[in-house]
Amino acid sequence: xxxxxxxxxxxxxxxxxxxxxxxxxxxxxxxxxxxxxxxxxxxxxxxxxxxxxxxxxxxxxxxxxxxxxxxxxxxxxxxxxxxxxxxxxxxxxxxxxxxxxxxxxxxxxxxxxxxxxxxxxxxxxxxxxxxxxxxxxxxxxxxxxxxxxxxxxxxxxxxxxxxxxxxxxxxxxxxxxxxxxxxxxxxxxxxxxxxxxxxxxxxxxxxxxxxxxxxxxxxxxxxxxxxxxxxxxxxxxxxxxxxxxxxxxxxxxxxxxxxxxxxxxxxxxxxxxxxxxxxxxxxxxxxxxxxxxxxxxxxxxxxxxxxxxxxxxxxxxxx
Amino acid sequence: xxxxxxxxxxxxxxxxxxxxxxxxxxxxxxxxxxxxxxxxxxxxxxxxxxxxxxxxxxxxxxxxxxxxxxxxxxxxxxxxxxxxxxxxxxxxxxxxxxxxxxxxxxxxxxxxxxxxxxxxxxxxxxxxxxxxxx
Numbered sequence: 001x002x003x004x005x006x007x008x009x010x011x012x013x014x015x016x017x018x019x020x021x022x023x024x025x026x027x028x029x030x031x032x033x034x035x036x037x038x039x040x041x042x043x044x045x046x047x048x049x050x051x052x053x054x055x056x057x058x059x060x061x062x063x064x065x066x067x068x069x070x071x072x073x074x075x076x077x078x079x080x081x082x083x084x085x086x087x088x089x090x091x092x093x094x095x096x097x098x099x100x101x102x103x104x105x106x107x108x109x110x111x112x113x114x115x116x117x118x119x120x121x122x123x124x125x126x127x128x129x130x131x132x133x134x135x136x137x138x139x140x141x142x143x144x145x146x147x148x149x150x151x152x153x154x155x156x157x158x159x160x161x162x163x164x165x166x167x168x169x170x171x172x173x174x175x176x177x178x179x180x181x182x183x184x185x186x187x188x189x190x191x192x193x194x195x196x197x198x199x200x201x202x203x204x205x206x207x208x209x210x211x212x213x214x215x216x217x218x219x220x221x222x223x224x225x226x227x228x229x230x231x232x233x234x235x236x237x238x239x240x241x242x243x244x245x246x247x248x249x250x251x252x253x254x255x256x257x258x259x260x261x262x263x264x265x266x267x268x269x270x271x272x273x274x275x276x277x278x279x280x281x282x283x284x285x286x287x288x289x290x291x292x293x294x295x296x297x298x299x300x301x302x303x304x305x306x307x308x309x310x311x312x313x314x315x316x317x318x319x
Numbered sequence: 320x321x322x323x324x325x326x327x328x329x330x331x332x333x334x335x336x337x338x339x340x341x342x343x344x345x346x347x348x349x350x351x352x353x354x355x356x357x358x359x360x361x362x363x364x365x366x367x368x369x370x371x372x373x374x375x376x377x378x379x380x381x382x383x384x385x386x387x388x389x390x391x392x393x394x395x396x397x398x399x400x401x402x403x404x405x406x407x408x409x410x411x412x413x414x415x416x417x418x419x420x421x422x423x424x425x426x427x428x429x430x431x432x433x434x435x436x437x438x439x440x441x442x443x444x445x446x447x448x449x450x451x452x453x
Binding site: 189264268289290291293294296297298299300301302304305308 | 341343344347348350351354364385387388414415416436437438439440
């Protein structure tokens with residue numbers, strides 16, 4: 001075993017810090033073997049493909065491929081001579097190059113997106129399949145992140161209303177996320193039905209109180225959902241005690257309408273967070289007078305109906 | 320004949336749409352109007368009411384002004400913006416504190432009439448019939 005081969009073998013043993021470096025370079029879009037070749041050249045210096053292949057115990061053909069890819073990425077270069085030798089660009093510069101490569105790739109994807117959508121739009125639609133897929137889509141969402149992405153997307157795209165029903169415990173996992181900020185900034189009509197305790201911090205405390213109502217304890221059930229524009233809903237199907245979050249997103253009209261009706265009923269029965277039961281009953285002076293007029297109107301219609309049915313009954317009795 | 324197609328004779332059966340969030344009033348009013356042999360459609364929500372007004376033609380629409388979520392003013396505003404307000408005979412039916420100035424403004428914009436709660440039931444019926452005959 002030559003000295004180069006011995007170094008190559010020892011370099012990637014688990015206790016060597018280079019092993020950890022190798023693992024970290026994979027995050028910069030390098031395969032484990034590409035990272036290995038790069039680190040080997042960085043430490044050892046100029047070597048031929050054959051020497052690299054032997055030292056790292058990578059088949060020769062694969063080594064050529066790896067070297068070619070690393071050259072294309074710009075983090076190794078060849079030295080003229082026969083046989084061709086290779087050397088690596090310094091680590092700091094290489095990281096810079098790899099980061100820029102990734103940035104360029106993302107920019108290209110962004111640019112490609114426009115052309116892709118243009119192209120997609122000129123392809124004629126199959127009307128039949130379009131109709132079938134228009135509604136009643138169900139998507140299962142597993143894990144906090146996938147649920148959060150969908151929630152944020154719904155709030156961002158909303159144009160009319162966002163209705164939220166759930167307890168602090170249901171939503172506490174979204175603390176310090178963009179979700180709450182998006183709710184705060186939405187131009188849509190926002191309504192939140194949640195539990196409330198004045199002595200504990202609440203995830204929705206930054207939202208205007210007039211948009212938040214307390215769920216009546218007698219009506220509390222363990223369900224949690226969010227409705228967007230009366231057209232989409234996310235329904236949580238795991239409670240807050242379960243570690244992994246699970247939810248279902250759907251645009252099924254029947255499902256959305258059912259939950260919308262439930263929300264409206266509960267909203268009607270509930271009070272605003274800063275309102276006592278007496279305050280909600282009496283309301284302002286204007287509300288109080290308004291209620292009295294409504295009651296008087298009810299009384300007048302009821303009296304008429306009572307008299308009318310009394311006359312009917314009397315006539316029936318006489319007959 | 321001088322009157323247009325929307326005009327009803329006083330003995331004709333009227334199609335009446337009631338948009339009011341007070342379920343007690345709408346129930347009693349429907350019973351009363353049906354006793355008088357008119358046909359009623361009831362909606363307890365402004366948004367739903369607006370959708371029905373836009374889709375169907377009723378002889379008279381009784382519209383409450385103070386409703387939660389989407390109130391009577393919003394219904395009027397939407398119809399006005401879509402140049403549809405004058406196509407319907409809308410009677411504002413309200414218990415809200417409202418000034419004569421505000422009522423005049425509503426009439427000027429195209430609302431057919433108004434009824435302030437509480438009102439005697441016979442007067443209410445007369446007002447509905449008068450509006451249908453406008």
